[in-house]
Amino acid sequence: MTTRFEFSIQARDGAARTGTIAMARGTIRTPAFMPVGTAATVKAMRASEVRAAGADIILGNTYHLMLRPGAERVARLGGLHDFMGWSGPILTDSGGYQVMSLSTLTKRSEEGVAFASHLDGSKHMVTPERSIEIQRLLGSDIVMAFDELVALPAERPVVEAAMQRSMRWAARSRTAFDALGDTGAIFGIQQGGLDERLRAESAAALTGIGFHGYAIGGLAVGEGQEAMFGVLDYATAQLPAEAPRYLMGVGKPDDIVGAVRRGVDMFDCVLPTRSGRNGQAFTRDGPVNLRNAKHAEDKAPLDPGCACPVCNGPSRAYLHHLTKAGEMLGAMLLTEHNIWFYQQLMADLRAAIAEGRLEAFAEGFLARYRQG
Amino acid sequence: MTTRFEFSIQARDGAARTGTIAMARGTIRTPAFMPVGTAATVKAMRASEVRAAGADIILGNTYHLMLRPGAERVARLGGLHDFMGWSGPILTDSGGYQVMSLSTLTKRSEEGVAFASHLDGSKHMVTPERSIEIQRLLGSDIVMAFDELVALPAERPVVEAAMQRSMRWAARSRTAFDALGDTGAIFGIQQGGLDERLRAESAAALTGIGFHGYAIGGLAVGEGQEAMFGVLDYATAQLPAEAPRYLMGVGKPDDIVGAVRRGVDMFDCVLPTRSGRNGQAFTRDGPVNLRNAKHAEDKAPLDPGCACPVCNGPSRAYLHHLTKAGEMLGAMLLTEHNIWFYQQLMADLRAAIAEGRLEAFAEGFLARYRQG
Ligand SMILES: [Zn+2]
Ligand SMILES: [Zn+2]
Numbered sequence: 191m192t193t194r195f196e197f198s199i200q201a202r203d204g205a206a207r208t209g210t211i212a213m214a215r216g217t218i219r220t221p222a223f224m225p226v227g228t229a230a231t232v233k234a235m236r237a238s239e240v241r242a243a244g245a246d247i248i249l250g251n252t253y254h255l256m257l258r259p260g261a262e263r264v265a266r267l268g269g270l271h272d273f274m275g276w277s278g279p280i281l282t283d284s285g286g287y288q289v290m291s292l293s294t295l296t297k298r299s300e301e302g303v304a305f306a307s308h309l310d311g312s313k314h315m316v317t318p319e320r321s322i323e324i325q326r327l328l329g330s331d332i333v334m335a336f337d338e339l340v341a342l343p344a345e346r347p348v349v350e351a352a353m354q355r356s357m358r359w360a361a362r363s364r365t366a367f368d369a370l371g372d373t374g375a376i377f378g379i380q381q382g383g384l385d386e387r388l389r390a391e392s393a394a395a396l397t398g399i400g401f402h403g404y405a406i407g408g409l410a411v412g413e414g415q416e417a418m419f420g421v422l423d424y425a426t427a428q429l430p431a432e433a434p435r436y437l438m439g440v441g442k443p444d445d446i447v448g449a450v451r452r453g454v455d456m457f458d459c460v461l462p463t464r465s466g467r468n469g470q471a472f473t474r475d476g477p478v479n480l481r482n483a484k485h486a487e488d489k490a491p492l493d494p495g496c497a498c499p500v501c502n503g504p505s506r507a508y509l510h511h512l513t514k515a516g517e518m519l520g521a522m523l524l525t526e527h528n529i530w531f532y533q534q535l536m537a538d539l540r541a542a543i544a545e546g547r548l549e550a551f552a553e554g555f556l557a558r559y560r561q562g
Numbered sequence: 563m564t565t566r567f568e569f570s571i572q573a574r575d576g577a578a579r580t581g582t583i584a585m586a587r588g589t590i591r592t593p594a595f596m597p598v599g600t601a602a603t604v605k606a607m608r609a610s611e612v613r614a615a616g617a618d619i620i621l622g623n624t625y626h627l628m629l630r631p632g633a634e635r636v637a638r639l640g641g642l643h644d645f646m647g648w649s650g651p652i653l654t655d656s657g658g659y660q661v662m663s664l665s666t667l668t669k670r671s672e673e674g675v676a677f678a679s680h681l682d683g684s685k686h687m688v689t690p691e692r693s694i695e696i697q698r699l700l701g702s703d704i705v706m707a708f709d710e711l712v713a714l715p716a717e718r719p720v721v722e723a724a725m726q727r728s729m730r731w732a733a734r735s736r737t738a739f740d741a742l743g744d745t746g747a748i749f750g751i752q753q754g755g756l757d758e759r760l761r762a763e764s765a766a767a768l769t770g771i772g773f774h775g776y777a778i779g780g781l782a783v784g785e786g787q788e789a790m791f792g793v794l795d796y797a798t799a800q801l802p803a804e805a806p807r808y809l810m811g812v813g814k815p816d817d818i819v820g821a822v823r824r825g826v827d828m829f830d831c832v833l834p835t836r837s838g839r840n841g842q843a844f845t846r847d848g849p850v851n852l853r854n855a856k857h858a859e860d861k862a863p864l865d866p867g868c869a870c871p872v873c874n875g876p877s878r879a880y881l882h883h884l885t886k887a888g889e890m891l892g893a894m895l896l897t898e899h900n901i902w903f904y905q906q907l908m909a910d911l912r913a914a915i916a917e918g919r920l921e922a923f924a925e926g927f928l929a930r931y932r933q934g
Pocket of ligand 2: 873
């Protein structure tokens with residue numbers, strides 16, 4: 191019997207921790223960044239390239255996959271891992287966020303959320319039970335509890351009611367998860383907006399139910415970095431110290447550095463892939479817009495300190511040309527570099543924590559990154 | 563001193579030949595298929611992936627590159643090979659075809675062709691001398707003489723006048739080539755439409771000037787396979803037997819098989835790359851449209867007889883999904899397979915010629931391909 195879910199903290203530095211999550215399909219080094227594979231592909235990258243960049247785990251989007259190709263179809267095809275050629279762990283979100291942000295005609299009730307597909311208008315209903323079922327049909331290694339999204343800013347009673355409903359849905363998610371067999375892991379999601387008391391209440395509810403890991407939800411929705419860090423200053427400590435903490439949908443490199451310092455262990459974000467398709471690269475000296483004419487005859491590599499295949503190959507001038515010409519190869523190469531950049535940042539953070547020099551690393555990284 | 567251009571025929575089978583072209587940047591096995599790298603990229607493929615597929619040489623488009631990023635800029639950046647990371651030989655076309663088919667406000671004269679860029683409307687003039695200069699600035703290993711394109715069908719006097727002007731331009735191209743130094747190779751281009759006498763006159767003119775190789779131009783412009791083969795039945799024999807023959811812009815797999823049987827040594831075509839971006843794959847059993855719903859749950863590989871990474875990986879169901887979802891990875895994988903398919907076809911043709919069994923191979927290939 192392989193390990194189901196074992197989180198081991200190897201070192202602490204302030205609120206930050208580094209360690210591993212051992213699972214049947216592989217070990218996840220934390221703090222970890224999960225590239226987003228929305229529609230069964232990390233956009234513009236082969237699965238083997240994502241692995242080569244250093245990713246231990248990727249994220250799949252339940253909403254997209256349930257609509258196309260469909261969860262039952264993925265199951266008939268042997269699950270998401272076989273389907274997309276990724277053998278490591280996969281975390282799936284619950285679909286709640288995309289249902290509210292992408293679909294139309296959404297109608298919420300205590301039972302769940304009814305909506306129409308943004309692809310073809312077809313009608314669907316997702317409940318906590320159905321979300322968990324879909325995630326298990328996909329073959330997810332880490333499934334997320336189904337929760338209710340609130341767009342910020344919102345009145346406190348609205349935030350409170352959504353949080354409390356999300357906690358009832360978390361309990362239903364856990365029950366549905368357990369009913370479907372004895373494998374994999376399930377994470378609960380803390381809600382409560384920017385309110386410390388609601389966050390504490392949510393954390394207590396989740397801890398009472400019990401999960402393998404705990405996500406911090408409802409952030410990175412436009413509140414700004416200062417407000418987000420303000421929540422993280424107390425939210426991580428509200429969650430069990432012995433379980434991984436996952437900050438959903440975050441973020442920019444400096445967001446990640448700040449969140450790791452505040453005790454976050456896992457991240458996902460579309461930024462490195464989306465930016466790569468838009469001509470933007472992340473470097474140690476800050477973001478670089480390859481469309482800028484100043485790169486037109488620059489023979490230098492994108493980021494001389496980067497170990498990725500792109501930074502060992504073409505010049506900024508070539509990347510500028512590809513980006514200006516709208517060539518697919520430009521998106522491919524910038525995405526590849528960006529995923530490497532994020533994975534190298536996580537490796538640097540892990541090493542800094544292990545060696546007790548996180549503050550110095552973070553200050554040095556941020557000073558150079560922001561000066562860029 | 564490395565070899566400048568040495569064509570060695572190792573075996574003949576009927577009109578077909580197999581051999582090698584030794585050049586400073588590498589050896590080209592013939593019959594050869596050159597993937598098209600229009601804008602300094604074989605679309606959706608890294609240069610290393612094109613090489614891994616078995617390509618010895620690629621083609622660059624002078625028209626696109628002169629407009630963006632510009633020939634002088636490419637030269638300042640160290641030439642096309644360094645720029646795009648392709649170390650093998652590169653053949654550049656003369657720009658004549660794209661000037662006539664893509665640009666606007668074209669105005670022909672004995673001097674050359676004036677036109678406006680399709681990108682930004684900027685005014686340009688290409689003459690035989692400027693075409694050769696651009697190709698040398700790009701660092702091309704095989705440059706093509708600048709010729710005049712005629713859209714078929716056309717009256718015989720129009721075809722004849724364009725052919726005769728093209729021969730005058732061929733002589734100017736050769737003179738300009740020789741004036742620019744003692745490296746690389748230059749090919750002349752036979753014209754004359756579907757007219758055997760004009761083709762013979764063109765071949766005689768080119769042979770009189772003398773080139774390292776000879777292209778057959780003015781075909782694959784909508785005349786149909788039968789008419790094209792009708793020309794090839796005599797055109798190849800009109801050209802020097804000891805020099806490579808290059809059929810420009812061809813073509814479908816069955817076009818290539820038929821042209822090799824008629825003595826053609828080199829090909830280029832956008833079909834494998836363009837088709838890959840449109841959801842179409844070439845297989846031993848004919849073209850496959852991955853958008854077709856019949857592939858939605860097909861666990862089989864794209865082409866079980868193919869040695870490419872794609873056919874050793876994802877299912878047709880996955881490729882169908884990627885194609886339907888408009889994912890870049892779908893274009894990447896289908897392009898990769900298609901380039902491998904073309905290179906494997908060329909390898910099969912070379913082996914069949916070497917072993918004196920080309921007719922049997924061709925008949926078997928075509929029967930299976932057309933039954934598909
Ligand atoms: Zn890099
Ligand atoms: Zn293949």
